[in-house]
Amino acid sequence: MERDAAETLCSVGIDVGTTTTQVVVSDLTLQTPAVDGAASVEVLDRTVHYRSPIRETPYADASTIDTDEVLAFVDRELRKAGRSPADIDTGAVIATGAAAKTRNAEPLVDRLAERSGEFVVATAGAAYEAVLAGRGAGAVTRSQSEGTTVATVDIGGGTTNVAVFVDGTARQTRCIDVGGRDVQFDRTGTVASVADSVRDHYAAAGALSDGAADSPATHRRLASWQADRILDCVEGPPFDPTTEALAIGPLPSWAPEIDEVRFTGGVGRLVADGESVDRDPYAFDDLGVRLAAALRDHPRFDTLPVRESATDIRATVVGVGTHTTTFSGRTIAVDASVLPVRDLPVVAVGGLDAAESAAAIQQRTAQAIETARDGDAADEFALCFPSIGPLTYDRVSVVAEGIAAAYAAAVGEDCPLVALTGQNCAKVLGQTLAAADGSRPTIVVDELELDGAQYVDLGAPVANGTAVPATLKTLVFDE
């Protein structure tokens, strides 16, 4: 039984974006309830205690990030925050936008995660970023406390990521290849580079060929085309075919009624505070200022219920630093010797409700194991069970029998069994699995939001061993 005491974890967030790289260091205060049973470990307070300056993402060449420069920056900022990697308990690194597509993004993110603290995880993916930026901008709390639907529109250098929160939960993401860095200029105002997305989908892209002389009218027209795409992305469906062509991942098929819109990200900040009107349009050597102005001047902009966000340009890094770590339910079954586990692919065992016999459950589990190993034969994966059916003793026994049989037949006996459940049944399922196969290290973690997770990281238990930190995430570098 846990004391009602608060436990504090130090969390780092590192965002390597198309244009900028940032670090935040935060303290997460955990509340562990005094009574056993149903209650869960909750993050009571998230305090950002250090924000790094926002620096340009250093590139060695157009498709390579300057790794040494990024590592040196992060080290320096952690020192300035008064923390060493040994002090950092948790957190995440994210590569976003065009930075995620660079050749060395994946090893860089892994290396940053590895060296920045005890349980710092590597993440990438536009939809995941959209949700983190929304969380960082306070959309969860806002939509929950007001019972409203809040859309966050994070406009960065390479991408625009929209997340829609209904009553505290992210329900939709909409991501498109539109950003402030779609065109870059050199110091003389000459076009230095044009993004493929513009070349491929903007009809008048021909006027923007590299080395072309500065023509404000041409740039304004492109910015206004970009603004059209962004507003269409926020307001749809239905979506314009061009917006669909620019989409990263699927766009939603239904349109919720949005009560509140918040603009975040480097360009989003310019939209929100109205500075864009007075700025030098080429202040950042890209289209960002013009894009922000085009959005504000757009005839449909005034129909949006826009509200300012306190975190603006830092929304993603704050989300990464304070909202990637969640906590399992308090009834877990863990063989702590296996923890932490990193980057385990998550495969759902679906349709278990309909599988009555242990044999049918074994078959479905075996299928999922096969899917999990597709491509590489590793035994490191996690199975996720959104529902195992009614939570009765007999049902749990049958399910455990089927799962254990599938593992015995297909997975080496030293390999851990890692299961995530949507229902509150980790302890009893873990206990029953251990009885069926006593030698295999077994981890069952419950009450996690499993939607859309591709990978999971699980840390060493916290709160006196009653819960584990978990990050359910995506790792997509080549969208």
Added chain:
Amino acid sequence: MTTNDNAPSDDAGGVERPTNARRLERLTESHPSRIGVGRAGPRPRTQTLLEFRADHGEARDAVTTHVDDNLVNRLDLVAVRSRATSKEEFLADPDRGRDVSDETVERLREGCAEKPEVQIVVSDGLSSTAVEANVPELLPALLDGLDARGLDVGTPVFVEYGRVDVMDAVGEALDAECCVNLIGERPGLATNESLSAYFVYGPERGKSTAKKSVISNIHRSGLPPVEAGAEIAAVLEEIHEAERSGVDRGER
């Protein structure tokens, strides 16, 4: 806030023309309390009143009915009674529900293993319904969990008209190291099926409540009974190893 979802909705319960039907619906769905039920003039609507009285009736039944003998037999529980001889006496005289007679002590010693590390007690308490709804799922998971931990478990006992502290009297009679009492909670209008598990290390009559631990809210919409069984086994192991329960374990 948008204004175009203000149309009256049947789904919003009894509230006519709510200012914001969607928010009202979210509120009423987020909680089992009787909110958003509307009114007829100054009084509750007929439907609301009938539901309230039906739930109240079920709550009263949970207190006044008896745990089915067949269930007690099926679960292999040794059945005894507290010092109360009827529901009325049990409700009117709480002390009787906390103790057992000398004859019952004899019966326990004849029918049960003595000096167990863990003694399981099931009591009707204030909800026989809770015992019937939860113990059949909870008990086998609890026994599995205790077995896996190698704890020596005594003969499970059912105490009719039992209160929380009756585990002190039973544990004392059998010289148990620790006791758990699975007992029906005072029913409310949201559920009459809620069960609690109380723990004590070194049971003896008169042991203070501060020395006891609890897991509450065990029912299908709270902590599922089968998961509670596994959790209770883990807590019993902790108590066994720490040789203490309640505030002595640092609980508040």
